Each structure stands twice: as structure tokens, then as C-alpha cells.
Amino acid sequence: MKRTLLSLVTVALVAVTATAQREKTEAAWDEGKVTIDYGSPKWRNDFAEQMKKTETWRLGNNDPTGLKLTCGLVTASGPIPAGDYKLAMHKTKAGAWDLLVYEGDGFYSKKMKSWAIRPASSSDKAEISDALAITLGDKKTLQVRFGPHNVVYPFQTVKMHKPVEADFARIKTSVNVMAIPCASTITKLGCGSASISPGGSKVTWAMSLTVDGESCSLHFVNDRATLISGGKDAAKANIEQLKKRMENADENGKARFAARIKREEQSIKKLDADAAAMAGYKDKHTVTGKVSARSTPTSTLAFESERIKGGIILIFGCGEKTATFDVSPRSFRARSR
Secondary structure, eight states: OOGGGHHHHHHHHHOOOTTOEEEEEEEEETTEEEEEEEEEOBOOGGGGGOOOSOSEEESSSSSOEEEEESSEEEETTEEEOSEEEEEEEEEOTTSOEEEEEEOSSSSOOTTSOEEEEOOSEEEEEEEEEEEEEEEEETTTEEEEEEEEEEEEEEOEEEOBOOOEEEEETTEEEEEEEBOOBOOSSEEEEEEEEEEEEGGGOOEEEEEEEEEETTEEEEEEEOOHHHHHHHHHHHHHHHHHHHHHHHHTOOHHHHHHHHHHHHHHHHHHHHHHHHHHHHTTBOSEEEEEOEEEEEEEEEEEEEEEEEEETTEEEEEEEEEEEEEEEEEOGGGGBOOOO
16 A cells, blocks of 8 residues: 555544534444444645654544444454444554554554454545545445545454343343354354443453364453553543643633543543452453264354353354353452452
């Protein structure tokens, strides 16, 4: 991709206007619905000159660009289960621009968990797109147009199985699994997520599956602590930038910046509340299961569940194998210190 593509996203850092419009694009595909909301700044010729010595930009202006999935996505960095995420862009060593899907509050930082989607095509055209436009196409693509720049990303979507919803000791528990391609032998295949909601907050574990011969294990990892750290750092840095901008702003500008600072401060408070909710639970947990033969082989991950007293039976079908796990929510609690 040409270096001039930098101007495509640099505007997100330098163009903050009172009249910037929040746009939305969405698509309902067979596997589920994808919704994106973003700030749409106007193109200016001087954006081509505003090139920074950094590799990552947010896509849009004002608040971060949001992504909501009711389906899963398969990416170069692994599968993404349904949920709420944010978008940014990142330049690879080869000079291509990856689309970043990331978890966390605020703008992207390297401490946040992210997945990369590589571009299917990119070009610079003579015709100008007057404002940033993000569109989702019928052929499962995301297209970014801004000024003369045009980038297209493929979206490889997968269906989500019906979620498991249960209550244990008045705490809501949810398990979400993707119908992702799989074989009989797999190693830590990212397949979904499990979450609980204690005290109004949400604690979520990324879930991956290993099936090897006659043994199988289900791995749960909660890296929210790292995400919280990165989110707080990003929010604090943004507050400092906003305070500097306030110094030379008019009264209307000061009011806008003050409102944004307040939102960042509220974000930090929420992150602190999430950290407190997580304190009583393990960051990592592994459950060993049992392997049996499947009567009907499957090329995509099959999933069933059964509620039992004090726990949940989770059943995964992969290739010619079935992996069964007895999962107790109590085992996720951290030991008292």
C-alpha cells in the first residue's frame, strides 16, 4: 500500500470538530449481524501531509469506532466470538494496513487484546470521498473510503451456537461457543467465551479446546487485568491531551473537552469496578474432560450442554471425536489469601 494511506487514519488524531457526524453501517448475513458506528470527519487535502511516526491509528474521529457482532469472526490472529469490540488500523512491517479488532475501553494501545484482519485489496483512486465512509458489503467485506483511498477487508464469519444461560448462587453464568472449523486433533482452538456477572460487573474468560488422542482439556483465560491496565493508561493519556487542548479553546470548546474528560474519568471508574469484581476469581483455569468416538463426524465444532446440580456438562464435537467436560462455576473462585 502506498504511504499516502497514512492520511486515511491520521485524521482521526488531528480532526476533532463539533459538527462531526456519528455514522452507522450494518449487515445481516446468514451467520449473524455486524454493526459498526464511527465518527465521519470530512476530507481535507492537508491530511495527506499529516504523517506521524507511529504505526497505529483509530479509524474515525471523536469516540472510538465501535463493532458489535452477533456472529463469530475468523482472523489471522485467531477467532473472535460474538460481542462488543472496537476498531483501529495498524501498519505491518510490509507496509500493509491491517484492520484491528480490539477489546478494552478507550482508544487502542498495545496492551489491549486485539485481532488482525488483513486487507483483501487497497488502492488510491482519482475520485475523492468527501468524508470517511465505512461500509459492509453483501459479499462479507468491510470497505474503508476516505479522500482518494480505498481499502477492502474480508470478513470470515461463523455462526454462534445457542448460548448456555444459567444461574449459580444468584450469579448469572453464560457460555458462548462458535461453530468454527475443526478437526479430530486440535490444540488450544479458540472456540468462545464464558462469563459470570457478580455485583453488576462482568468477568469473562476466553475459552479454548484441546483434543489429542484420548485426552482433552478446556482452557479458560481471563486477561482482563492486562486490558484494564492498558485501558486506564490510554484513558489517562487522553485526559492529559484533552486538558492541553482546553487551554486554547473557546468557551464552547472548553465545554466539549470537559464533557469528554468526564467520560474518560467515568471509564476509569468502571475499569476499577471491573478489577474489584475480578479479584475473587482465577485468571486461568483448566478442566480435564473425557474423549469418545462420534457416530457422525463433523467438520465444524458442534456444541451441546446439560445442566446438572452444581455445574454444567459441556459437550464438544470435533471431527470424529466428542469431548465432554463437567464444569463447576465454584472452581473458578480464587483461594482466599
